[in-house]
Structures are given as C-alpha cells and as structure tokens.
Amino acid sequence: MSYWNEKVALVTGASRGLGLAIARQLVSQGATVILVARDQEALTAAAETLATLPGMAVPMAADVTSDDDVKRLEQEVAARFGALDLLVNNVGISSRGKLLDTQLADFRRQWELNVISAIRCVQAFAPLLIRRKGHIVNIGSLASKSAARFIGPYATTKFALAGFTQQLRLELQEEGVHVLLVCPGPIARDDAGNRYDDQASDLPPEARKPGAGVKLKALDPDKLATSILQACERRQADLIVPWKARILFAVSQISPCWGDWLQAKFSSRNKG
Numbered sequence: 001m002s003y004w005n006e007k008v009a010l011v012t013g014a015s016r017g018l019g020l021a022i023a024r025q026l027v028s029q030g031a032t033v034i035l036v037a038r039d040q041e042a043l044t045a046a047a048e049t050l051a052t053l054p055g056m057a058v059p060m061a062a063d064v065t066s067d068d069d070v071k072r073l074e075q076e077v078a079a080r081f082g083a084l085d086l087l088v089n090n091v092g093i094s095s096r097g098k099l100l101d102t103q104l105a106d107f108r109r110q111w112e113l114n115v116i117s118a119i120r121c122v123q124a125f126a127p128l129l130i131r132r133k134g135h136i137v138n139i140g141s142l143a144s145k146s147a148a149r150f151i152g153p154y155a156t157t158k159f160a161l162a163g164f165t166q167q168l169r170l171e172l173q174e175e176g177v178h179v180l181l182v183c184p185g186p187i188a189r190d191d192a193g194n195r196y197d198d199q200a201s202d203l204p205p206e207a208r209k210p211g212a213g214v215k216l217k218a219l220d221p222d223k224l225a226t227s228i229l230q231a232c233e234r235r236q237a238d239l240i241v242p243w244k245a246r247i248l249f250a251v252s253q254i255s256p257c258w259g260d261w262l263q264a265k266f267s268s269r270n271k272g
Helices: 017-028 040-049 067-081 104-132 154-175 221-233 245-254 256-265
Strands: 008-012 032-037 056-061 086-089 135-139 178-184 238-241
Touching: 008 017, 008 067, 008 104, 017 032, 017 040, 017 056, 017 086, 017 221, 032 040, 032 067, 040 056, 056 067, 067 104, 086 104, 104 135, 104 154, 135 154, 135 221, 154 178, 178 221, 221 238, 238 245, 245 256
Parallel strands: 008 032, 008 086, 032 056, 086 135, 135 178, 178 238
Antiparallel strands: none
C-alpha cells in the first residue's frame, strides 16, 4: 500500500505545472488532495483531470497572499478533514531584469508570492500538520542556493525561502514535522524560451532562456513530483535536481569567486 494512501494533502498553485503534477502523483496513490489556486474554473478543470484516479481531488479557490483567504481555507480544511499530512507551498513567480532597474514594487510582489505566502500557509496549517507529524514542502529553486544574472528579485526571494525553511526544520524537529526544501532547475513548460520576451528586450539573449541560460536539461514535472514525494517518505532535508548542482553550491560556499566562475562556465554566456 502506498505511503500516501488515505492521507490528506494541500498543494498551492495546483491548477497547472508542477503543482498539478504533485497533486496527480498524490491522488494516483490514494491521497485526498486539496487543490488551491485563485481561479476556481481552472481548479475545477484540473480536478476533473484527476477524477478517474484512486484518491480524491478537492478544488478550493483561495488567494494565498490574503490573510483572510488563508484563514478561511484553514477553517474549511479543519472542519472537513480534521488534520493535514502534507502542505506543499508551490505557488510562486519569476521574472527577468537587472536589479538596479527593478522597481521596489516588483520586489514586494515577488516577496509576497514567493516568501510571505509560504510563511502565511505554514503558520495557518502548522497545528493540523503537527497533529499528524506531517510534511511541509517549500518549492525553491537552484536560485535558492546560487544567484544568476538578470533574474530580477527571484534569487533574493528564493534565498529568503531557503532560510525560512532551514529555521523551520530546526524548530519543528521536536514536533515530528518533516520540512523539505526543493531546489529544482528549469521545469519543462510550453512557453519556455519566450515567456520573458516582454521583460528581456534589453538584456543578453541568454536571459530569455530557462534558468537564464544555465546549461541544464528541462525537468519533467511528473518525474520531479515523484522525486519530491519520495524525498518526503525518506524525510530528506532538501532535494536538489539535478544533483550535480550541489558541486556549484559547495564550491560557492568555499569561494564565491570560484562559484561565479563555475556558474559562468555552465551558462549560455560562456562561449568556450
């Protein structure tokens, strides 16, 4: 029997992409999954794609940047299910741009979506998760460990999410709650290569590419979702995909200059 059978999970940003892939893996293994996003119509459509699987998908529209929406969501989950086994903070946004040209409003927007929304959801659902000694998964990025050029406020927010996750892991150890930081490379998507065209017109060509030009194969969201759930079952502290990125991160800790050199070597701007 699957580890996730009859467990209750909540996934934010679940109407598409990685969030939907994680929900699909959970429902296929018999879990009840609360799909959360702002668009009720998109959520309903996503839930319908999971209807034939063994578990159950429950769409609940909510804006995780709203205190009132998250409080309402927590109350509904508590009333209907009584506990929670897994919280996946997947919602987030990325961009392109030079830091000196980025408006403070753009920093605030990404800070709210990429960091505060996760903090808000963790604080709201922690009592339910503690009750079941469950799992918290925060979806970071390779940019949680190493910043690249031209990605605007993204690395700033993902580094902050990594710090929050580490402290949370230490503080919840005695409660038996597992906390996982996921740091994936670029994830395959239909608009890869052109989604930043309106933001990168005055930037080098590599800025338009996935990962701002990092030389990595795009990740299959379904395979990544499988790896994330397996990491939860093993109660890992972090999951870095691809694994070889750990080399860059380790070198960067020893010598930032060497880390910058390695990052340049494995990006599109290196012509050698």
